[in-house]
Every structure is written in C-alpha cells, then in structure tokens.
Amino acid sequence: MHHTDICIAGAGIIGLSLALELHRRGLSVTVLDQGTPLAEASTAAAGMLAASDPDNPASLRPLADLSLSLYPAFLDRLHALSGTQVPFHTRATLQSHADASGETFSPEALSKILPQLKPRNHHFTLIDEHSLEPRNLAAALLAAVKSTSIDLHTSTQVLAAQSIGDSVELHTTRGTFHAAKFINCTGAWATHSSLAPGLAVAPKKGQMLAVAIPSTLSLPLVVRTHGMYIVPRTTGPNAGRAIIGATIEDVGFDKIVHLADIAHLRALAADLIPALADAPQLEVWAGLRPSTPDELPFLGPAPDARNQFIAAGHYRNGILLAPATAHVIAQILTGEPSAIDLSAYSPMRPLPATAIAH
Ligand SMILES: Cc1cc2nc3c(=O)[nH]c(=O)nc-3n(C[C@H](O)[C@H](O)[C@H](O)COP(=O)(O)OP(=O)(O)OC[C@H]3O[C@@H](n4cnc5c(N)ncnc54)[C@H](O)[C@@H]3O)c2cc1C
The missing domain is CATH 3.30.9.10 (D-Amino Acid Oxidase, subunit A, domain 2)
Incomplete structure (x- = not known):
C-alpha cells in the first residue's frame, strides 16, 4: 500500500513537468507510467514552441503565452537539477x-x-519563435526528476481511479496506491481507459x-x-x-x-x-x-470525481505548453488563484456535439 500527496498517471512531458512543479512546492509525488517515461508523444515531437502558429485555436494563446514566459525558468530549473542545459536550436x-x-x-x-x-x-x-530538441528536453527532465524524491514507477498501468473519502484509490497492474489527489496525464490514452469517462481525448x-x-x-x-x-x-x-x-x-x-x-x-x-x-x-x-474536439487541452478537476484532475489533450503543442500546464495545475491543487482564466480549458466545457462520441 502506497500513500502520497499526489499521484500522477503518465510520465510524458506533461506528467513529469507537473511532478517537478508539485515537488518544488513541497508535496510528495508519485508518478506511474504503463511503459517507459517519455517514450511516447513527448519524444516524437518536432520541438517547435509554436505559440504563433496560425493553425492554433485563438483560445490557446493565453496558455501558450504564459508557457513561453515560464520557459526560461523551466529550463534553468532542469539545468540546476540535472546538470544538463537544453539549448534552443532555432530562434525564428x-x-x-x-x-x-x-x-x-x-x-x-x-x-x-x-x-x-x-x-x-x-x-x-x-x-519570433524558438525550437528545441525534445529528446534533449526529455533526458534533462528525467534526470531532474530522478535527482528528487519523486517516486517514479515504470511498467505500472493505472487501471482505475476511485474517490474514497478524502483520498483517491488507484488500482494498477502493480498493486493499489492511495493519494490525496490524482492527476490523469496519460496523453492520447487519457480517456481510453476508465480514468476519465465522458471526456474526449x-x-x-x-x-x-x-x-x-x-x-x-x-x-x-x-x-x-x-x-x-x-x-x-x-x-x-x-x-x-x-x-x-x-x-x-x-x-x-x-x-x-x-x-x-x-x-x-x-x-x-x-x-x-x-x-x-x-x-x-x-x-x-x-x-x-x-x-481534443476543439484542439484545446483539458486542465482542471475531472467531472464527477472528487480529488481527481486531468491535464491532457495538448494535441500539437504539449512541448510548448508543459511549463504553463504544470504551473496552473499546481495553482489549482494548492488553492492559489490561477495566473490566467482557465475556463477555455475546463474539462467541463461544452464541446462540439459530433466529437464527444469517441
Ligand atoms: C509528430 C508529432 C510532432 C509534434 N510536434 C510538436 C511540436 O513541434 N511542438 C509541441 O509543442 N508539441 C508537438 N507535438 C505534441 C506533443 O508531442 C504532445 O502534445 C505532448 O508530448 C503530450 O505530452 P503528454 O505527456 O500528454 O503525452 P505522452 O508523451 O504521450 O505521455 C503520456 C504517457 O502516459 C502513459 N500512460 C498512458 N496510459 C497510462 C495508464 N493507464 N497508466 C499509466 N501510464 C499511462 C504513456 O505510457 C505515456 O508515457 C508533436 C507530437 C507529434 C506526435
């Protein structure tokens, strides 16, 4: 039986960036991944920090701009923890x-x-846009996480999350975990399992x-x-x-x-x-x-599930959006006012009707 403040499913860039941010704020954090950390979308990406891509939905801009503003401190922190500097490869x-x-x-x-x-x-x-090599970022991020007390379990698939009293019980392929709060950061798999029924990723x-x-x-x-x-x-x-x-x-x-x-x-x-x-x-x-149906991520409390949250659906921009996602989800979990209006990213927002069937 494992007890922790926070349990995160998914060790991609979103789950691990969030784990680091919550750890920085003094919380105990466990991360569970069904496979190997950072072996999915987060290392398949091109690495453009494309906040100004005209193909992005307009409502992504506040989150994208927040993330760009947080990127230098994010990379500095990875450098300080891992000893690895992640360089920008292009600046235009x-x-x-x-x-x-x-x-x-x-x-x-x-x-x-x-x-x-x-x-x-x-x-x-x-x-005016930067790009980096996601494989460099992944190596630094993983080394940074490993330099902390974050408890990272590989080959551990979360099968179900159940809110019981003040905590969440997580059933996994490697036993049961208990956490005060659970965050689903399983990327493209976020609604494939029974972790977030009703959401469309x-x-x-x-x-x-x-x-x-x-x-x-x-x-x-x-x-x-x-x-x-x-x-x-x-x-x-x-x-x-x-x-x-x-x-x-x-x-x-x-x-x-x-x-x-x-x-x-x-x-x-x-x-x-x-x-x-x-x-x-x-x-x-x-x-x-x-x-997601509107190409915006789901960030916030999971519908009808106490102490459960979701940070998934970053579509084409998860590398760009990781620092802001970690920041705003940490703010939600610690009761701080949010840096930006998150209503456009609410897991409870109305979605195009044709797309919810997934
Ligand atoms: C071809 C391509 C190009 C891209 N280019 C860019 C780009 O230039 N710029 C940019 O910003 N973004 C880009 N992206 C998007 C970006 O890669 C994603 O938005 C981002 O990686 C999503 O991160 P994630 O952590 O949510 O998902 P992932 O990295 O996929 O991680 C999800 C993790 O969850 C784990 N998992 C799944 N189910 C479970 C479960 N039940 N229990 C435990 N663990 C589970 C998986 O094993 C995986 O490790 C690109 C993506 C692709 C595919």
Missing part, C-alpha cells in the same frame, strides 16, 4: 499564410533570409522523417506551411539534421510508418527547398498526439 520561423494579406515578404526579401527557398504560391512572414498520429542537411544548404530557421514543417537541429549530436513533419491521421493507436507518407512529406519539403530532395534519410518515426 518562416511561416506561410494562405493569402497575401498582412505583412509578407517579397521574393527578394525572402531570398536574403533563405536563398534556397522557392516560395511557390506561399506568402511567408518571419515569426483521441490519438492523432503524426509521421515524420529526419534527413541530413546537405552541405550546400544553410538552414538556420524553421520553415512551416499549413501541411508541413522543416525543423533543423543546429547544435549537439543531432546538429546537421532536419526534421520534416508531419502527417495528422485519425487511425487510433497505430504507430506504423508508411513509406508512401514519408515520401509525400519529403516531396512537400523538396518543393520549397529543392536541395532536400536527395538529402540522405536518417530516421523515420510516428507518435500519437493527444487531440
């Missing part, structure tokens, strides 16, 4: 827009920023590839269109590779990579930057984004 993004309204670059101006870009029918603007598969950037190409920034992005790694062991992503597919929990989809992504990238057409392929993979 060329973002394409569907039309030429607003401030877009002329082909001449674009050719100064990225001479080998063929804009075709895209209209680009330059966005569903996996959206993303396939990606990594290529070696040809020596003839200088690629210091991210290039992003509506259907594709190219994210260079500029420092560390992966420097010199570019990530090309990503499909968005509704195919359940399937993570199989299809070479035809990879070839299509490569063709989209090569259309914009022809030098990428023959760049040696280094790796392919797929991950499962935790999506």
Whole structure:
C-alpha cells in the first residue's frame, strides 16, 4: 500500500513537468507510467514552441503565452537539477499564410533570409519563435526528476481511479496506491481507459522523417506551411539534421510508418527547398498526439470525481505548453488563484456535439 500527496498517471512531458512543479512546492509525488517515461508523444515531437502558429485555436494563446514566459525558468530549473542545459536550436520561423494579406515578404526579401527557398504560391512572414530538441528536453527532465524524491514507477498501468473519502484509490497492474489527489496525464490514452469517462481525448498520429542537411544548404530557421514543417537541429549530436513533419491521421493507436507518407512529406519539403530532395534519410518515426474536439487541452478537476484532475489533450503543442500546464495545475491543487482564466480549458466545457462520441 502506497500513500502520497499526489499521484500522477503518465510520465510524458506533461506528467513529469507537473511532478517537478508539485515537488518544488513541497508535496510528495508519485508518478506511474504503463511503459517507459517519455517514450511516447513527448519524444516524437518536432520541438517547435509554436505559440504563433496560425493553425492554433485563438483560445490557446493565453496558455501558450504564459508557457513561453515560464520557459526560461523551466529550463534553468532542469539545468540546476540535472546538470544538463537544453539549448534552443532555432530562434525564428518562416511561416506561410494562405493569402497575401498582412505583412509578407517579397521574393527578394525572402531570398536574403533563405536563398534556397522557392516560395511557390506561399506568402511567408518571419515569426519570433524558438525550437528545441525534445529528446534533449526529455533526458534533462528525467534526470531532474530522478535527482528528487519523486517516486517514479515504470511498467505500472493505472487501471482505475476511485474517490474514497478524502483520498483517491488507484488500482494498477502493480498493486493499489492511495493519494490525496490524482492527476490523469496519460496523453492520447487519457480517456481510453476508465480514468476519465465522458471526456474526449483521441490519438492523432503524426509521421515524420529526419534527413541530413546537405552541405550546400544553410538552414538556420524553421520553415512551416499549413501541411508541413522543416525543423533543423543546429547544435549537439543531432546538429546537421532536419526534421520534416508531419502527417495528422485519425487511425487510433497505430504507430506504423508508411513509406508512401514519408515520401509525400519529403516531396512537400523538396518543393520549397529543392536541395532536400536527395538529402540522405536518417530516421523515420510516428507518435500519437493527444487531440481534443476543439484542439484545446483539458486542465482542471475531472467531472464527477472528487480529488481527481486531468491535464491532457495538448494535441500539437504539449512541448510548448508543459511549463504553463504544470504551473496552473499546481495553482489549482494548492488553492492559489490561477495566473490566467482557465475556463477555455475546463474539462467541463461544452464541446462540439459530433466529437464527444469517441
Ligand atoms: C509528430 C508529432 C510532432 C509534434 N510536434 C510538436 C511540436 O513541434 N511542438 C509541441 O509543442 N508539441 C508537438 N507535438 C505534441 C506533443 O508531442 C504532445 O502534445 C505532448 O508530448 C503530450 O505530452 P503528454 O505527456 O500528454 O503525452 P505522452 O508523451 O504521450 O505521455 C503520456 C504517457 O502516459 C502513459 N500512460 C498512458 N496510459 C497510462 C495508464 N493507464 N497508466 C499509466 N501510464 C499511462 C504513456 O505510457 C505515456 O508515457 C508533436 C507530437 C507529434 C506526435
């Protein structure tokens, strides 16, 4: 029998960032993962901190901006605990827009920023945005967690959570745990089990590839269109590779990579930057984004379940949103006023009727 202040299901970036924040505030924290920490979406990601992506829903902005403001302190804390500095790889993004309204670059101006870009029918603007390598982040985050008294259990699947009196009883594949409060951070799996009945989180598969950037190409920034992005790694062991992503597919929990989809992504990238057409392929993979019907995360008390909370459904932006998620959920759990209005992220918010059936 295990007793703890807080029990978190899911050791992805959301669960572990939250565990660190709650531990910092003096609470005892246990984290349970059905597999290996940080082996799912959180290390499949491209690593863009894309608060200004025009494909984000407008209501994501306050949470995204809060997260950007917390990112430097988050990385400093990981550095202090783990000894590992997580560097930014890019500090700007060329973002394409569907039309030429607003401030877009002329082909001449674009050719100064990225001479080998063929804009075709895209209209680009330059966005002040950073990216990092999620695998660096994952290594530092895990080392940081392990440097604390946070109790991390791998290969421990939470099967059910039951509110009893002032605590929550968690039934797992490795026995029963008791906690004063339980938080479901199981990403794409958040409503797959009986942990959050009635909520709609569903996996959206993303396939990606990594290529070696040809020596003839200088690629210091991210290039992003509506259907594709190219994210260079500029420092560390992966420097010199570019990530090309990503499909968005509704195919359940399937993570199989299809070479035809990879070839299509490569063709989209090569259309914009022809030098990428023959760049040696280094790796392919797929991950499962935790999506919600309105593409906003669920953050707050779980419906009809005392002392149970949910922090899941970060869809395409979980790397960006981790520091703010940890911050606002910790504020809720410790009774502090929230830094931002959380009503748009309430697990009880009304959702598009067609999507709740999941
Ligand atoms: C291809 C792709 C590209 C992306 N690019 C970006 C990007 O550029 N920028 C960005 O910000 N975001 C990006 N994302 C999104 C981001 O990766 C996710 O939003 C984020 O990783 C979600 O984190 P998480 O901790 O909720 O989920 P996960 O990392 O999936 O972790 C969930 C954990 O819960 C565990 N679990 C599940 N069920 C149970 C259970 N019953 N009991 C115990 N443990 C359980 C799993 O084993 C897993 O470890 C991308 C995602 C993909 C797939």
